[in-house]
Amino acid sequence: MKIGIIGTGNISHKHFKEFSKIEGVKIESVCDVNNENLNLFISKFGKHIRCYSSADEMLENEKNFDGISNATPDKFHKEVSLKVLNRQLNIFSEKPLAENYQDAKILADAANKYNVINMVNFTYRESSAYQKLVEILKSHQLGDVRHVSANYYQSWLTSNIWGKWREEDRWLWRLSKEHGSNGALGDTGVHIFDFTVNAVGDIKELCADLKTFKEKGTKIGKYTLDANDGFTSMIRFENGAIGTVTNTRYATGYANTLILEVFCEKGAVKVELDEQRNKWSTLNICEGDNIHSIKWEKIECDQTPSNFERFISSIRKNSNDQPNFTQGAKIQKILDMCIKSNDINQWVDIK
Ligand SMILES: NC(=O)c1ccc[n+]([C@@H]2O[C@H](COP(=O)([O-])OP(=O)(O)OC[C@H]3O[C@@H](n4cnc5c(N)ncnc54)[C@H](O)[C@@H]3O)[C@@H](O)[C@H]2O)c1
Secondary structure (H helix, E strand, C coil), X not given: CEEEEECCCHHHHHHHHHHHHCCCCEEEEEECCCHHHHHHHHHHHCCCCEEECCHHHHHHHCCCCCEEXXXXXXXXXXXXXXXXXXXXXXXXXCCCCCCCHHHHHHHHHHHHHHCCCEEECCHHHHCHHHHHHHHHHHHCCCCCEEEEEEEEEECCCCCCCCCCCCCCHHHHHHHXXXXXXXXXXXXXXXXXXXXXXXXXXXXXXXXXXXXXXXXXXXXXXXXXXXXXXXEEEEEEECCCCEEEXXXXXXXXXXXXXXXXXEEECCEEEEEEECCCCXXXXXXXXXXXXXXXXXXXXXXXXXXXXXXXXXHHHHHHHCCCCCCCXXXXXXXXXXXXXXXXXXXXXXXXXXX
């Protein structure tokens, strides 16, 4: 199978490695508008890979793609994905699907109209513990969900674990609205909302508070530091459960951790995913007599497919697995509603 990659920056290296691991899948051509990134990619992964300086050039010159991976920054997702969809090619897009719900819906509608395989790379779905948590909740063995606590913690604004954001250009788009960032909400909030909604169910209403800490400074070079650094939100789910979803880049002591706790009528489940993937297969459950002794049991879950594998097997079976573009658009709407709720300082109805 022949997969092409558009955008050869940071995340594309993972796309190359993950797709190349799958039997019968080859990355033979890539493109980028930035020559430096393109050359670095080629020097790392092989001179045999054909490279192009734009998506149009690659799509014009290369025939018989089985799928295209869109690994460009958020700001270019819509434009690039539409080019791919208009050629009726299967598409794997980085998250978020687009910059706002209107654009995300255009992409989801186009993917459905052309009936191509479409997937958004919500990475944390890849945790086998999370997959088991979803299965348990959907089986209803713990009864109705009552209360949810979902937190996404990063600390790159207080630590140098990933580098020095005040000195390195590559972080700055994440802090600047003009450079296409919806801040922590768009960057990582998109993950924690997908994680929560896919497990618990749709959101009815929410109330969100976005925060940009002015104290960290207002500008670095051409970048105005005006995107949010984190948010808290209160949620009312369609199924009657309530909860909170939060996300911060000031979570000192955590590099990149997602914690989802779901408390139900007859038990509770939780997953905590850490940066090193040490805990991606460990599910914690409290049920039966353990409810009274306040004991959590650890369940080791067998590996489940990566999003890259799901995309390829969807193409092979001609049957679209999750997370698809429709889900990507649904999550985008939640992000838009968080911004609206913050702006008007009120609860908002998702519909
Ligand atoms: N799923 C995850 O967990 C995860 C993790 C990190 C990043 N991401 C997402 O991946 C995307 C890329 O992030 P990154 O850190 O790799 O960014 P990056 O800036 O390192 O790389 C993006 C590349 O795309 C190129 N590009 C821009 N516009 C283009 C166009 N029109 N045609 C071709 N190439 C173009 C840029 O020149 C750059 O080389 C972002 O949307 C980000 O949110 C996802």
